[in-house]
Amino acid sequence: MTTTSDSRDLSAELLQELPFLRRYARALTGAQDSGDRYAVATLEAIVAEPTLIPDDMDVKAALFRTFHGIWASSGAQTEDFGEISDLLEARAQWRLKHLSPNSREALLLRSIEGFGFSEIATIMDVSETEAQELYQRAVSDMGEMVTGDVLIIEDEAIISMDLSSIVSDMGHNVIEIARTRDDAIAKGKAGNPDLILADIQLADKSSGIDAVNALLEALGERPVIFITAFPERLLTGERPEPAFMITKPYAEEQVRAAVSQAMFFATTERMTENA
Structure with missing residues (x-):
């Protein structure tokens, strides 16, 4: 064509x-x-x-x-x-x-x-x-429709603080911030969040996707937003993909929109990382 x-x-x-x-x-x-x-x-x-x-x-x-x-x-x-x-x-x-x-x-x-x-x-x-x-x-x-408890999985301190501020200003409660896969799983199981906001690549080279999948297995279905600098690596159509994703670098309105949308209408599909 x-x-x-x-x-x-x-x-x-x-x-x-x-x-x-x-x-x-x-x-x-x-x-x-x-x-x-x-x-x-x-x-x-x-x-x-x-x-x-x-x-x-x-x-x-x-x-x-x-x-x-x-x-x-x-x-x-x-x-x-x-x-x-x-x-x-x-x-x-x-x-x-x-x-x-x-x-x-x-x-x-x-x-x-x-x-x-x-x-x-x-x-x-x-x-x-x-x-x-x-x-x-x-x-x-x-x-106005939905507020809840949020777990942030992000290894960069400045970004995690920024995300926490944005989410809190929206009326949500940030229960924990995790920097590694194991930390995220432990804090997520303890806090039982309503929404998970997760980076893909974490501080110790562990996977945010693995952390999210483990939490969904333990806690059940709930909305998830992934953060990545390379969205095209996840949007291939070859495997389950995130319904909600923020691309780095992000703007505050992108985070607000994604959080509102995910809490409003989200499915959580198990993912595998190939990026």
Whole structure:
């Protein structure tokens, strides 16, 4: 799929942006499988009609705009995804119905995917003013819905202090900060957190992913946010992936959005590290 006017390799550009569409779709639906179904449907629509990605438009924005056309037409913002099989998903679906329409999408597009409000307006087919209002409404709505105890697994002292400050300011209670896998497992089992915020690579070269998997095995399902400088290594589609992820270096609004989103609508899939 290549245009001839400017030698643009559309296939390569789409491939580069696909991991981020999959991350976004997974965050919206709360699960890797359902998110990927929407991503596949988006690519199929573009293959059938390449003009959905205009030559004069940023590929990522056009890709997300195509996704949103499918997302909106499916009624996914207000309908459940088939049979609800677990307690977390049932709780999330209930909360979803109490959010202002389109506000969660605006929050994710802005804070997680880094789009400006003018781009969000194009993607969602709303005015720029409405895009800003939707974002602010989501921040307010989600912040009021859920608070809880948080375990932070992070080996860099400055980053862990920053994360702790952000999370505390949101009304959550940071129960512990852990720097290694074993430390995280011990503190997590003792504190039984409602949310885990975990770096991938820890101080003693141990794995934050291993720590999280051990805690999920011991404590049961709960929301998890991973932090990594290399998100593309985890967004491969070849193994279970995190539903929520913050890319280093991060902005405060990214942390706020991810924490609100994870507490609101999260699934925890066991992961293996290959990065």
